[in-house]
Amino acid sequence: MNVLVLGGGGREHALTWAIAKSSRIGKLYAAPGNGGTAGIACNVPLDAEDADAVIGFSRDHDIDLVVVGPEAPLVAGVAEKVRAAGIAVFGPDAQGAQLEGSKSFSKEFMMAHGLPTARYKKCTSEQEAMDYLHEVGAPIVVKADGLAAGKGVIVADCMEDAEEAVRDCFAGDFGAAGSVVVIEEMLEGPECSMLAFLAGGKALCMPCAQDHKRAYDGDRGPNTGGMGVYSPVPCVTPELEARMQEIMQQAAAATAQDFAVPYQGVLYGGFMLTPEGPKLLEFNARFGDPETQVIMPRMESDAIEVFSAVAAGRVDDIDLRWSDQCAVCVVLASEGYPGSYEKGKVILGIEEAEALEGVTVFHAGTTFNADDELVTNGGRVLNVVALADTFEQARERAYEACEKINFEGKQMRRDIALRALEG
Numbered sequence: 001m002n003v004l005v006l007g008g009g010g011r012e013h014a015l016t017w018a019i020a021k022s023s024r025i026g027k028l029y030a031a032p033g034n035g036g037t038a039g040i041a042c043n044v045p046l047d048a049e050d051a052d053a054v055i056g057f058s059r060d061h062d063i064d065l066v067v068v069g070p071e072a073p074l075v076a077g078v079a080e081k082v083r084a085a086g087i088a089v090f091g092p093d094a095q096g097a098q099l100e101g102s103k104s105f106s107k108e109f110m111m112a113h114g115l116p117t118a119r120y121k122k123c124t125s126e127q128e129a130m131d132y133l134h135e136v137g138a139p140i141v142v143k144a145d146g147l148a149a150g151k152g153v154i155v156a157d158c159m160e161d162a163e164e165a166v167r168d169c170f171a172g173d174f175g176a177a178g179s180v181v182v183i184e185e186m187l188e189g190p191e192c193s194m195l196a197f198l199a200g201g202k203a204l205c206m207p208c209a210q211d212h213k214r215a216y217d218g219d220r221g222p223n224t225g226g227m228g229v230y231s232p233v234p235c236v237t238p239e240l241e242a243r244m245q246e247i248m249q250q251a252a253a254a255t256a257q258d259f260a261v262p263y264q265g266v267l268y269g270g271f272m273l274t275p276e277g278p279k280l281l282e283f284n285a286r287f288g289d290p291e292t293q294v295i296m297p298r299m300e301s302d303a304i305e306v307f308s309a310v311a312a313g314r315v316d317d318i319d320l321r322w323s324d325q326c327a328v329c330v331v332l333a334s335e336g337y338p339g340s341y342e343k344g345k346v347i348l349g350i351e352e353a354e355a356l357e358g359v360t361v362f363h364a365g366t367t368f369n370a371d372d373e374l375v376t377n378g379g380r381v382l383n384v385v386a387l388a389d390t391f392e393q394a395r396e397r398a399y400e401a402c403e404k405i406n407f408e409g410k411q412m413r414r415d416i417a418l419r420a421l422e423g
């Protein structure tokens with residue numbers, strides 16, 4: 001089968017890597033891809049949000065399956081347009097993608113179907129938002145409704161911060177994403193992600209993963225796209241996992257009731273494990289980044305078989321198998337990230353890192369310069385993943401691999417998966 005992967009981050013390198021290992025792969029393309037996908041697929045300069053361009057390319061290159069990585073093309077309706085052109089697509093229609101694209105849509109969906117989540121109010125004016133803030137008080141969470149590249153959520157400990165967040169949203173700090181604001185109750189507990197393959201109103205759940213969103217050790221500093229992740233998550237007991245699976249199953253059934261076409265693709269459930277049980281913080285309409293970088297290495301099933309079945313609307317006959325090994329992913333970032341940073345720094349040592357047992361390096365923001373040297377091209381540069389029988393070993397290998405890689409300004413957290421050791 002000829003496959004086209006849309007996107008160019010670490011998630012897409014991990015997806016491309018899993019697809020490249022399939023016994024059924026023919027030609028493999030990544031659009032736009034990155035320095036890592038270049039080694040295992042053909043990178044093509046396509047605009048992933050331009051459905052006509054994706055359809056044209058797919059017809060010209062006999063593409064059998066399009067796998068959509070990021071949320072923006074999904075929210076823009078690329079998956080349904082490509083599907084309507086008769087090409088199999090892994091990824092939901094625009095309506096399904098609203099579960100990520102609009103926080104108020106997502107909350108209404110959760111409420112309507114009795115899915116556990118924080119209490120909230122949707123506000124369409126600054127006055128309405130301020131009045132509600134004063135009614136419920138701090139701590140409180142303020143969320144811009146639309147896509148804001150992970151920056152539209154403010155967890156406010158005090159009233160001043162909450163008011164400032166509301167003012168920023170309505171002043172347009174998050175563009176159109178902030179013209180509607182969701183204000184919700186603050187939940188406490190460890191966070192955990194559960195991703196599931198969805199099709200035909202059914203969910204096939206993947207193992208849990210835990211992201212590290214803050215920039216610095218000890219969960220301090222600004223929020224980022226994710227500085228590291230591990231899977232499985234030892235603090236998730238079998239009972240908790242079963243409850244999360246039940247919630248994902250309920251969500252899948254709800255998509256078949258509510259949507260014109262049942263959701264097909266990945267649904268990402270972001271959970272807070274509260275004392276009253278797991279509650280949904282959010283849905284994403286795609287694989288997580290960097291969660292995918294630990295989930296794909298643990299998946300033993302053939303990726304093309306799994307993705308094609310989902311694209312064909314079935315999850316029942318998927319033979320989903322997982323390795324028992326522990327996976328740890330450490331993100332190597334550019335100096336200054338998540339603020340401004342420089343690009344174009346030469347990267348050395350990836351081969352040495354990958355020579356270590358169980359280590360794979362996924363590229364997140366890399367490219368080649370005019371001299372054909374691999375250089376940094378983003379805030380998150382590389383995802384160093386290690387698989388081992390224990391979290392101690394996996395951490396040790398991942399950090400040993402990180403030391404072998406060098407580029408000017410290399411930044412990383414030193415405490416990724418430390419929590420997993422505590423169980």
Ligand code: AMP
Pocket residue numbers: 118141150153155184185186187188191213270281282
């Ligand atoms: P979201 O984009 O909705 O996942 O929010 C980003 C981050 O904000 C989450 O990963 C949580 O750490 C935090 N967050 C979101 N909603 C809440 C909430 N209701 N209570 C506490 N923290 C939250």
Ligand code: GLY
Pocket residue numbers: 211225226284287288289290291
């Ligand atoms: N790792 C969080 C996300 O993909 O949204």
